[in-house]
Each structure stands twice: as structure tokens, then as C-alpha cells.
Amino acid sequence: MGTKSTAVKALRPWIASYPEGIAWNAKIDTRPVHEQVLAACAKNPAALALDFLGGTTSFGDLAKKITAFAGALQQQFGIKKGSRVALMLPNTPFYPIAYYGVLRAGGIVVNCNPLYTVQELSHITSHAGADVLVTLDLAQIYEKAEALVRAGHVQSLIVCHFPDALPLVKKVLYTVAKRKDLASISKSSVAGKVVKFSDMLARGAPPSPVVIDPQNDIAVQQYTGGTTGLPKGALLTHANIAANMSQIDHWGCGVFAPPSKVVAVLPFFHIFAMTVCMNVPLSNGTPVIMLPRFELKSLLNLLTRTRANVMPAVPTLLAALARDKSTTTEQLAGLEVVISGGAALPNEIRANFGRLSKATLAEGYGLTEASPVVCCAALRVSSKPMSIGLPIPATDIRFVDVDTQKPVGIGEDGELQVKGPQVMKGYFEDEDGDSGAFMDGWLRTGDVGHMDEDGYVFLVDRIKDLIICSGFNVYPRTIEEALMTHPAVDETNVIGVPDDYRGEAPVAYIKLKEGQSATPAQLKQFLQEKLNKIEMPKEFIFREALPKTLVGKLSKKELREDYARMKAEKS
Template sequence: MDTPTETTAASRPWIASYPDGIKWDAQIDTRPVHEQVLAACSKNPFGMALDFMGGTTSFGDLAKKITAFAGALQRQFGVKKGTRVALMLPNTPFYPIAYYGVLRAGGIVVNCNPLYTVRELNHIVSNSGADLMITLDLLQIYEKAEKLMEAGTVQSLVVCHFPDALPLLKKLVYSVAKRKDLAHLNRSPYRGRITYFHHMIDRDDMPTPVVIDPHKDIAVQQYTGGTTGLPKGALLTHANIAANMSQIDKWGDGLFYPPSKVIAVLPFFHIFAMTVCMNVPLCNGTPVIMLPRFELKALLSLFARTKANVLPSVPTLLSAIARADNVTAEQLASLEVAISGGAALPDEVRNAFSKKSPAILAEGYGLTEASPVVCCAALRKASKPMSIGLPLPGTDIRFVNIDTGKPVGIGEDGELQVRGPQVMQGYYEDEQSTKDAFMDGWLRTGDVGHMDEDGYVFLVDRIKDLIICSGFNVYPRIIEEALMTHPAVEETNVIGVPDDYRGEAPIAYVKLRAGQTATDADLKHYLADRLNKIEMPKEIIFKDALPKTLIGKLSKKELREEYAQHKGQKK
């Protein structure tokens, strides 16, 4: 167990705003996550742990499969402490079994997004040194794994048979009606290096004990930073992962315990879902209800069938719910808490969602390098609007001037920096990036914001998205928030572009709501009394769809490239 470092209470104004019963200096549990989940399984072996498309896995069965898989990894593939194993899996029961199995065997999980290109996957897998990959026989995913074998990046594959994740009737129907969607492994030129997941489970090998030092041994090597260059592998120790689970658990004040049910529509390979949708609930004996991807109809059916009450989400998903005419409060009746993360939550989306559901909508904030959660709004009562809440127990934050690096006062904007037991060791084999990520022992987030007198944290924007207009700082988020209040605007994303007169100028991209019309002049007229002249977009460009990242964040990278190409500028 860890005890947070001592600092004067005056330097932590947020403590006075903590909900009753939650203590900042509570002890943080750093036991390895696989030990915690196996302990939870032993307490309630007959309880439901996983629900996938109506097919369920008990905690007892989950423990047996984790243990058997860990044993097979050790005996068949020689996995030991420090061995990196790549997981390229969507949300299915296979993911938690593989994840905890790798950790129980002593290995390090390297998460791979199945929607990445082969080029992106090749960088992550080759950089990590993982020559064993666990994946699925769905053709669109398996083909990428096979190309990695062809390139020599991956030496061995463990393949999960997708129909095995389904309840019996759906399995039979899928095996007949969707056969063309499955890879034929017996035809693969690499079939000699392919092992079926279920064959490994059937071996029922007992793993040998592995002594883990939670504070030194790496549990997850999570790649991040792909929007600004090649992704870097953040080294998250067992203690980092467990500490953030413990912090979220304490902040939830019982929310993540039975009879709660947590919906996992966000992908487990993303750090937010890995921690909040999987690790925290399962280690507390709470069922996880999985969807392989977001579809509104399927999500509503899931609410009706399971009566789930906790929904970790991202703003685009919440917006889809809020703006759908066919979604009623009755369909969302079981929902008690929705947690928004991954990107800034527009106030317009918050307000629209509140008209659909009385559930608490809590915005949180984190980053991969912090395992990931740093701040969160209260989960049992309403918090200040537009705030990302308060620092979690055991977490210290500060804001520093982005030019001088000196701490700023209450209400003054600066770069948010973090210190706590959830902060990574550094980046894998990248000393310079690791050095650049810290300042005097504090993790630099690259986000700009401030703290108010009550300790609530408000973010303004990313440093790298800051637009310097005639020497003035212009934050895209300010412009985006103003545009989102217009009734015709469904989504917007603002970037900075080179400008001969001002150095840089803001350009706004806008997607209009169905059936709505607006022109550049209309929106600029609307913004005239909401923005100053420096903040006013130089141009407003309308698009049918705005590019997003694979977890639903609006992406500026593609817009910058598109604008540069359109204007014939050098990228």
C-alpha cells in the first residue's frame, strides 16, 4: 500500500470541496491488478462477470480461463517476467482473459488498436519487441495480423475464434450466415505458427508463480502520441495501473460495486476503457456489459435487457444519444451515472443530454501517461458546470506559466502538471521524450487551464493547439464552445493556419445538423458578440462529416493536412 506524499493543505484547495466521506490522503492499493481480479473471482465464483451479446461468463469461469491461459503462455511460448505480448482484440470476453493471463504469466501487455493501419501496427509491435500477438479470426482484423507475420514483425499468433464468444444460438447462426467474415486459418501459409486460443485454455496448464515488484515491473506498455509523430510506449507499472484503479474506486464511493453494472462500449485497448470499463468493476466483483462497437440501437437494447447503470463514454457518443429523436428518458431509465472522458465535453452536449436523462453526467480528465485518470467531477452529486472536477485522491496538480515554467495563481491560466502514484515511469527506449515529459518531477500534460478558489479545474485547450494571433493567445476551444451554442451547429473543430498578416489565424470547420442551413456570414454575425475580434474565425468551412480518431475524438490533424493541401502550402 502507498501513502501519498505530505504537502500543506493550503496547496490543495480541492480537498475542501471533496464529497463527504472521500479522503484525499486515503491509502492507495497497489497490488497487481491480476491478483485483485483473481481475488474477486474467488469471492463470488457464481456471479456474472462478463456479458457479451447475451452470452455470460461467471467470475469462476473467468478465473479458470485466466489461469489456464497464463499457464499455456508460459509453457508454449516461454512468456516470463518482462515478455511483451501484443493484444489486437475488440471488446469480447477474449480480451480480459488475455489481458489478465499475460499479466499473471509475468508478461507486459502491448495494446494494439484493430482499426489501425498495418503501417501503424507495425511500428507499435516492432518498437515494443512483442513477437507474440493475440488476435481474432474476424477477417478484417486477422488479415492485418497475417501481414505483420509476413513482414517478420510477429513470429507467432494466438487466434480467438469469434463465434466462441457468442451465446449458443447466435454462435450457430453466425457460423452459418457469416462464414465469409471469418479467416480460414488452415489455408494460411503461416498455419504452423498459429495456435487457437481455445486449445490453450483446454490444456489447463497451471502457471508457475511470478514475483512482481509493483513499483518497478511494467504491466502495460501503452502507445500514445500518434497525432504528433510516431506513437511512444508509455511504461505503466503494476503499481501505476493499480493506483489509478484504487483512486477511481475511492472517488466512486461505492458506484463500482454490485449491484452496479458497467457498460463497456469504449474499446478496452484504449487506456480509459481498460481502467474504468474493465479493471475497476471486475476487481470489485461488478459485471461488465460489453458491446463490440457503438451502435445506438444496440446500446438502447442493452439498457433494456441488462438495466445497466454506469456508462463510461466520450462526448461524441453522448451527443449521439442526446440528439437522437427516437431516444426517450424511459429507455435510459436505468442509467445513474455517465462519465465523459477522452475529449472536452461541450456545454451544449451536456445540456442536451440532461433533457434525455436525469443521470449524473460527470466529466473526467486524464492521459495515457497517468494510467489515465487525473481529475473527475463528483460521481454521486452534481459538480460545477464546464469543470473537469477535482484531482483524484493521492493526486497533486499545479499550473505553471507556459513561457517561464513558474507556478501561477488561482484563476490564472497555465500548463496543467501532475504528480501521483498513477504517473508512468517514462517512455520505452526514449530518454529524450521521457525527459521532455517531466518538469521538476511533475508530468507535463500539454493542456492549458486553471483552478478556481474551490479547487475545481477548468481546461482551456492543448498547448500544441494554441493559435498565436498577432501576438495574442487564441484557444480553439473558446471558439468551438461559442459555435456549439448555435442551434444549427452539430459539430465543430477549430485549427490554426498560417496567416501573412497575423502570423496565424483560426479556421473553423462545421458540420450542420440535419435539415439546418447557415452560411459563413450567418455564423460570424452570431459570433460577433460572443468572441473578440482576434478570436473570430478567418473562415468557416462546412463539411458533411468531421474527421474523428478511432475512439470518437474530433481530430485536428486531418483538418490541418486537408487545409494545407487545399491551399497548396507546404505541410
């Protein structure tokens, strides 16, 4: 017995550090998520499922709308197993209805960030082959959807009427006071290709049965990317998504079950929120309290009104809560568990938030290709500070030397690699991406770190040049290519730098063409239509020459050193 125990500790040292009641080899449920959610709806139809700015949806109503939407997708649009349907929606009740409706119809969800530029959205929708796009009639979002149809990247739009998501009084007030914020669909240049979401639900058409093979059928094609800047479609099977939900459930020890209430201020189109803020609670029959976007006052009002006790967050959000002088301990008193993900959690933010809230603040780690959670600090008891916690149940990890690609020992730095039922099937139509993503069957994360003798994982750096701003991936090449279209720019190199608010932020180093001039304000104005707000550089730094490697490639290493030196001199 002792020998076996020692062998297990050597193979998976983290198991010995698991909190009481959690088993690494726990049974993993891989039933499709829409089946689990519909089962939760049937179990307690009168219970609260969704709260959106005070407007509520019961689990029974949620089930009716999901099935009605699925039936309409099949009958009106011919959606069947393997059909790709794009969703470009902020957090509203429309999102879970559309998401589970697509899955119930047999389709594949393709998430689109409404903040993306038309150019970015064009790549995703055309690459995925998503002919149908579900979106909102808020003008700033609808205009992008309209452009995608005009360009031929999308054939049909299903448009949700934003005021329908609001409680009655707010709906009336919004329709009167903010009508200008809504797109005029009847006057749209693509009006003939628009179907109203409400009309589809009103049909009440029952969906035809669809047989799902969880291990092989794709549920979500989630776009992510690497240093190339071109997003890749990670193919997440029904089993991948359900497995990660099950793993999180085991790890949470009831955190996501009633009577909990989960705050969804992170956007559902992001893999972290899709899994942790929506799929896990709703499959447990737990209400989800939504905000369409992060606004400090709105979030504080939500926490005060609902006394929600579980809040997945990103460090940016926690920093804003802790920094704002209007935030009070009483407003955060209902919180019991806060899970930070999407980017590294600085110790300063952890300490500042801890002064306001007694909630357990647990840092987690994941990536799109793992549906996404890989490691997490314990949610009920304390963990080692500055660690991303332990590998969650059914997950194996190893660290591999970046140069020799051989496994390293305890305490030695190497690339973090992952195996588990949550790991994606591969990338959509990208054999080169697949070969680079895996090593001997292990998913490569591109993150460098180590494990201590107790199995706790610590990250120290990233191999990739990827910049993570407020939990979102920002690709230097995207910014560089946009800058290079400016007539005065000769060379540019973009790096990520520490940022108190966003975790990281892009900074652009620029060499101008001889005899040309440009100011930071002019460059920012030039980039407004080419980059989204998250991608916009926080600084533009001009140099007469940019450092290069021996083979002539622009080098980021020297720029990072240069920026750190400049900051040190100013402080």
C-alpha cells in the same frame, strides 16, 4: 488547527471541496490488478462477470480461463516476466482473459487498436518487441495480423474464434449466416504460426508462480504520442494501474461495487476503458456488460435488457444518443452515473443528454501517462459546470506559465502538471521523450487551464497540436505525411476543428504542385489504405499558398483562424 487547515487549503485547495466521505490521503492499494481480479473471482465464483451480447461468463469461469491461458503462455511460448504480448482485440470476453492471463504469466500487455493501419501496427509491435499477438479470426482484423507476421514484426499469432464468444443460438446463426466474415485460418499464408486460443485454454496448464514488484515491474506498455505523430510506449507499472483503480474506487463511493453493472462500449485497448470499464469493476466483483463496437441500436438494446447503471462514455457517444430521435427516456432510465472522458464535453451535449437522462453526468480528465485519471467531477453529487472536476485522491496538480515555466496563481492560465502514484515510470527506450514529459518531477500534460479558489479545474486549450477525435488521439503529422506521398500535393498542413459528432476532426489544407490537380474525393480514395477512419480528414481545403512562420515553418495558427472565419461567414 486553523493555521494548519489554512495551509492545506492553500497547498491543495481542492480538498475543501471534496464530497463527504472522500479523503485525499486515503490509503492507496497497489496490489497487481490480476491478483485483485482473481481474488474477486474466488470470493464469489457464481456471480456474473462478463456479458457479451447475452453470452455470459461467471467469475469462477473467468478465473479458470485466466489461469489456463497464463499457464499456456508460459509453457507454449516461454512468456516470463518482462515478455511483451500484443493484444489486437475488440471488446469480447477474450480480451480480459488474455489481458489478465498475460499479467499472471508475468508478461507485459501491449495494446493495439484493430482500427489502425498495418503501418501503424508495425511500428508498435516492432518497437515493443512483441513476438506474440493475440487477435481474432474476423477477416478484417486477422488480415492485419497476418500482414504483421509476413513482415516479420510478429512471430506467432494466438487466434480467438469469434463465434465462441456468443451465446449458443447466436453462435449457430453466426456460423451459418456470416461465415464469410471469418478468416480461413487453415488457408492462411501464416497458418503454421497460428495457435488457437481455445486449444490453449483446453490444456488447463497451471501457471508457474511469478513474483511481481508492483513499483518497478511493468504491466502495460500503452502507446500514445505527441505532435511528432510517432506513438511512444508509456511504461505503466503494476502499481501505477492499481493505484489509479484505487483512486477511482475512493472517488466513486461505491459506484463500481455490486450491485452495479458497468457498460463497456468504449474499447478496452483504450486506456480510459481499460481502467474504468474493465479493471475497476472486475476487481470489485462487478459485472461488465460489453459491446464489440458502438452501434446506437445495440447500445439502447443493451441498456434496456440489462438495466446497467454505470456507463463510461466519450462526448461523441453521448451526442449520438441525445441526437437520435429513436432514443427514449425509458431506455436510459437505468443509468445512474455516466462518466465522460477522452475529450472535452461541450455544454450543448451535456444539456441535450440531460433532457433524456436523469443520470449524474460527470466529466473526467486524464492521459495515458497517468493510467489515466487525474481529475473528475463528483459521481454522487453535482459539480461546477464546465469543470473537469477536482484532482482525485493522492493526486497533486499545479499550473505552470507556458513561457516562464514558473507556477501561476489561482485563476491564472498555465500548463497543467501532475504528480501521483498513477504517473508512468517513463517511455520505453525514449530518453528524449522522458525529458520532455517531465519538469522537476512533474508530468507535463500539454494542456492549458487554471484552478479556481475552490480547487475546481478548468481547461482552456492544448499546447500540442494533437487532435482528439471521439476520444482517440489523431496526429496531424501522420495525415500530413500520408498526403505528401500523393504526386499532386506540394504542401499540406492539418489542423483540428470543432466537430459536433466527434468533438474534433482533422481538416487538411493543401497546396497543389503547379500544373497538377486533385479533388477531395480523389485524395480521400488515395488515403483509404494509408489512414484509419478516425484519421481521415473531414474536409480538404485547397490554397495557392499556405501560411508560414518567420523561420519558414508551416503555421497552424493562421489556418485555425481562416477556418473559423469561413465557418462564421457561412453561418
